[in-house]
Amino acid sequence: MTRVLLRASGTGSRESLAEYRSVGGYSALESALRAASPQGVTAAVREADLRGRGGAAFPTARKWELAARSSGNNKYVVANGGEHEPGSRKDRFLISSRPHLVLEGMALCAFATGASRGYLYLIEDMEDALASAQEAIDEARSGGYLGANILGFGFELEVSIIKAPTTYVAGEESAALEVIEGAESGEPRKAWPRKKPPYPGQAGLFGAPTTINNVETLAHVPGIVRHGAEWFRGLARAGGAGTGLFTLDSRVARPGVHELPMGATFRELLYDVGGGPKSGRPIKAFLPALSSAFLPASALDLPMTPDAVRQAGSNLGCGGVSFLEDGESVIPRLLEISQFFMREQCGQCPPCRMETNTLAAILKQVAAGEAGEYGAQIERITTFARGKGNCSLIEMAAAPVLSALKLFPEDFSAAANRA
Numbered sequence: 001m002t003r004v005l006l007r008a009s010g011t012g013s014r015e016s017l018a019e020y021r022s023v024g025g026y027s028a029l030e031s032a033l034r035a036a037s038p039q040g041v042t043a044a045v046r047e048a049d050l051r052g053r054g055g056a057a058f059p060t061a062r063k064w065e066l067a068a069r070s071s072g073n074n075k076y077v078v079a080n081g082g083e084h085e086p087g088s089r090k091d092r093f094l095i096s097s098r099p100h101l102v103l104e105g106m107a108l109c110a111f112a113t114g115a116s117r118g119y120l121y122l123i124e125d126m127e128d129a130l131a132s133a134q135e136a137i138d139e140a141r142s143g144g145y146l147g148a149n150i151l152g153f154g155f156e157l158e159v160s161i162i163k164a165p166t167t168y169v170a171g172e173e174s175a176a177l178e179v180i181e182g183a184e185s186g187e188p189r190k191a192w193p194r195k196k197p198p199y200p201g202q203a204g205l206f207g208a209p210t211t212i213n214n215v216e217t218l219a220h221v222p223g224i225v226r227h228g229a230e231w232f233r234g235l236a237r238a239g240g241a242g243t244g245l246f247t248l249d250s251r252v253a254r255p256g257v258h259e260l261p262m263g264a265t266f267r268e269l270l271y272d273v274g275g276g277p278k279s280g281r282p283i284k285a286f287l288p289a290l291s292s293a294f295l296p297a298s299a300l301d302l303p304m305t306p307d308a309v310r311q312a313g314s315n316l317g318c319g320g321v322s323f324l325e326d327g328e329s330v331i332p333r334l335l336e337i338s339q340f341f342m343r344e345q346c347g348q349c350p351p352c353r354m355e356t357n358t359l360a361a362i363l364k365q366v367a368a369g370e371a372g373e374y375g376a377q378i379e380r381i382t383t384f385a386r387g388k389g390n391c392s393l394i395e396m397a398a399a400p401v402l403s404a405l406k407l408f409p410e411d412f413s414a415a416a417n418r419a
């Protein structure tokens, strides 16, 4: 298995500063501070084609450039560990096992964008990750890798932890900024997404340019700076770049967080690495992430790159891959997903509230065999709500339902006509 982000030993226990340094840890930061310019670090990230791993696959360097050129004296960097998507555990695993990799990525991002203050934003129930992150921050500060005058180069970065509420929307970047501002001002705020623009890179925390990246995205940066963009691109296949973390649930023989080259196929992930469905039954369809569209088994050989998955009509999201087996109706799974989105929408935007409530109600009726014109109702509500929220939860909630309706109309009619 490729191991760039995960510990070579395969253990999930916390890597100490000494252990991290023994495998070249913090040498990327030291060499950047010694010999590179902020623009040089961003150029390496751009040439590496690093794309965000928080779900939208946005080019990381573009985000950094925006923050770097926006004016403001107190810029910020935020590592987003608001991971609350059922089926994804990669960020909590990374912070628990390799916190210094994330801190070094944050420091390089801060250097590139001109930030001097950083926040590690972690879900309040991630006890292992929270403890690991605090220990690593303390170690890094005593080792001279955080704080004032880092390694004697006059560069400053203070990092502290902010606890995110255990809700899905709290992971959305502008909701995260609300939570952080609330925590810092002593007046807690709701995790409600802001209207955009302005984007965080223009006006984020306290109105200052802020770069917010997923925990995994930042963890890729030390490797890029240390080994170069070509090395990073060379790790991947099929037009991807780097490696990626993917989470498999307990329905496969080998569940957990796995690292694969970007561009490896879903079949490799689910069968070669995951060991295939425990039941031994063939896969009927799969979901690249809970908030994406179902793909049929015929797409198992699709390369796992954001572009290839998007072209196939779905989204790689944060890589918590799940599946349906042959003979398994999609309806119970859809009911579960739609109830998750109904519960987790934050309540701020009426169209989102309306859509998530309606989808959950329709699915409940279908599952109970009481549905009427469910197809037309689903079309109507998703078309009405599309693009209307402050964040993209509206699209996330619609994608699994719309794709299932197209791929498995027989599952809907079998359930709906049972009564």
Ligand SMILES: Cc1cc2nc3c(=O)[nH]c(=O)nc-3n(C[C@H](O)[C@H](O)[C@H](O)COP(=O)(O)O)c2cc1C
Binding pocket: 051, 052, 053, 054, 055, 056, 057, 058, 060, 080, 081, 082, 083, 084, 085, 168, 169, 170, 171, 172, 173, 174, 212, 213, 214, 215, 217, 218, 391, 392, 393
């Ligand atoms: C409802 C919702 C929940 C999200 N949850 C997370 C999350 O838990 N972690 C994360 O990194 N990004 C999450 N995102 C995406 C972030 O808004 C943002 O795109 C991401 O943190 C950017 O980092 P990246 O460019 O490194 O991927 C979420 C987005 C939405 C709409």
